[in-house]
Amino acid sequence: MSVTARPTVPRAVISGLGFITSIGNDQSTVSQNLRALRHGFAPIEFIPGCELPVKVAGTIKDFDTRSPHFADWTWPSARYPLGRDVLRSIAPHGLHAFCALDQAIRDANLAPADLKAEDTGLFTASAGSPFLQRHFLNGMHESQGSRLQPLGIISTIAGTLNFNLAAHHGIRGGVCGFVSACASTAHALGYAQDEIRLGRHQRILVVGAEDLTAESTYSFHGMRVLSRNSDPATASRPFDRARDGFVGTGGACALVIEEADSAQARGAPIYAELLGWGQASDGHHMAVSDPGGQGLARAMQRALAASRLAPSDVDYINAHATSTQAGDRSEALALHTVFTAAGARPAISSTKALTGHALSMAGAMEAGFCALALREGFIPGQAHLTDPDPVCEGLNLPRQTLDQAPEVVLSNSSGFGGSNVVLAFRRWSPAALPALTRQTPP
Amino acid sequence: MNKRAPNPEDSLRGFPPATVAACLAFRAHNDPVALDTAIIGIIEHLLPKRPAQPVGSFPGSALLVEDLGLDSFSMVEMTFIFEDVFGAPLAQEELIKIRTLDDLRSLIQRSISSNK
Structure with missing residues (x-):
């Protein structure tokens, strides 16, 4: 019997990034604001005269999509020339998504033929509009049924990003949407890595986007999870004892997840390797995190195991922490379970202190931030933290950005229903992985 | 709930000023030249892709779908606008027979006449 060599498992890397976020609409601005811990919040009133005590949001600069009529929208149209053929079937977050994906495609140096290749896929998430x-x-x-917008469904339902972006770019690989609330784009990235490692796709474009409107933001006040703090400088303060809820944001983020050899052959920038990921559910409540953080802890352990890492290998964790009392406490306990108990003290911060909570796009946005931190060699500090919650004692929450190049980074995401996803990234090295403190996978 | 009367200004939001002016001129004076300018302007604006040459330079025999590039969604939007602006309902059974620019012109003219 002949013995054949086991084929090498393809490595998945991030080879392109695009941002339309409250802290910047291009990679350079985002990176500068992350390092300087400059937030993207501004006073906002979605409904004039609104009596809701929610006064701050992570606004998207240089875009005005307040009107439901796309003819009224303004955006950097010289940079992103989009015609009626595109605009007629997209919502505000669709506009953000087209712009962010355009950045990522250019960044990755992908030609139209690469996008149309049968092994290029597209995974997206948004809440619709x-x-x-x-x-x-x-x-x-009002018209008693006589005025049904012909493209109303295409532009508004969850899946609108898939429909529009796949058709526009001629995507012929797998196209799929993800619906796990605030863990959606983290799920998309995890499954994109699987597709690359299984050899099914050469690359997957991952796009998350959300509207920033009364409907998408104020609705969360019904659950009393939004901050009532009207000061943009302190409204979002994850892990602080005085935190009182999250600050909403929208925009879009796009990442190209690609097989490493393909990205290298094209001369694309490689930001980081997506080493592995883990997921686990709380099995607890439809909207509230497990108070002990057991689901998130299990997701982190699974991400570490899938990536053959030990807790002590991790240098930085981009926390999900949205600045709610219950959620941040649950995550702090999960971090203790996995890291403090193992004697590890990775730096931890939630960049939602700067951006606000981008809901289903949060996982993609924060993965993008991790990619920048790994490539450029810094660790974003925990902004707006003055009085840490006692539950955080023992966790390493640097108040300032660290001028320190991380080797391994985790990004945590949690969504309604207790859905937890953790992504593990490593600084890119074309050579075979040098040995870290490997643990045996279960 | 009372049915809301369509507002032509709303329907023409984002259209080029010359097209809006032609629509308003027709509504005010029943000017047939303005009507044709309005029809051509509305079609041109609703085309998903900008045509290589102005719609007004196409012959009346030009095919709406094959030559001009209208798709079924723009056809639906177009009928709403014609109805809102000219007050002329376009019956679905008539619309599906339309192939050319001249077919559309005649349908709108017939509809306007029968609604006077």
Whole structure:
């Protein structure tokens, strides 16, 4: 019997990034603001005269999509020339997504033929557009059914990013949307890595985007999870004893997840390797995190095991912490379970202190931040932390950005229903992985 | 709930000023030249892709889908606008027979006449 060599498992890397976020609409601005811990918040009133005690949001600069009529929208149209053929079937977050993906495609040096290749896929997530849907459905009721917007469904339902981006770029590989609330794009990235490692795809474009509207933001006040703090400088303060809820944001983030040899052959920038990922559910409540953080702890352990890492190998964790009392406490306990108990003290920060909570796009945005930190060699500090919650005692929450190049980074995401996803990244090295403190996978 | 009367200004949001002016001129004076300018302007604006040459330079025999590039979604949007602006309902059974620019012109003219 002949013995054949086991084929090498393809390595998945991040080879392109695009940002339309509250802290910048390009990679350089985002990186500068992350390092300087400059937030992207501003006072906002989605409904004039609104009596809700929610006054701050992570606004998207240089874009005005407040109108449901795309003819009224303004954006950097010289940089992103989009015609009626695109605009007629997208919502505000679709515009953000087109712009972010355009950046990522250019960054990765992908040609139109690469996008149309049969092994290029597209994974996306968004909550759809309740804002635009409300407008169209009101029109339906007011006209007694005689005015049904022909592309109303395409532009508003969850999946709108798939429909529009896949058609525009001629994507012929797998196209799929993810719906696990605030863990959605982390799931998309995890499954994108699987697709690369299984050899099914050469690359997957991963895009997350959200509207920033009354419908997408104020609705969370019904659960009393939004900050009532009207000061943009302190409204979002994850892990602080005085935190009182999250600050909403929107925008878009796009990442190209690609097989390493393919990215290298094209001369694309390689930001980081997506080493592995883990997921686990709380099995606890439809909207509230497990108070002990057991699901998130299990997801971190699985990400470490899948990546053959020990807790002591991790240099930085981009926490999910949204600045709610219950969620941040749960995550702190999960971090203790995995890291403090193992004697490890990685630096931890939640960049939502700067951006706000981008809901389903948060996982992609924060993975993008981790990619910048790994490539440029810094660790974002924990902004707006003045009085740490006692539950954080023993966790390493640097108040300032560290001028220190991390080797291994985790990014945590948690969504409604107790869905937890953890992504593990490593600084790119074309050579075979040097040995870290490997643990045996279960 | 009372049915909301369509507002032509809303329907023409984002259209080129010359097209809006032609629509308003027709509504005010029943000017047939303005009507044709309005029809051509509305079609041109609703085309998903900008045509290589102005729609007004196409012959009346030009095919709406094959030559001009209208798709089924723009056709639906177009009928809403024609109805809102000219007050002329376009019956679905008539619309599906339309192939050319001249077919559309005649349908709109017939509809406007029968609604006077």
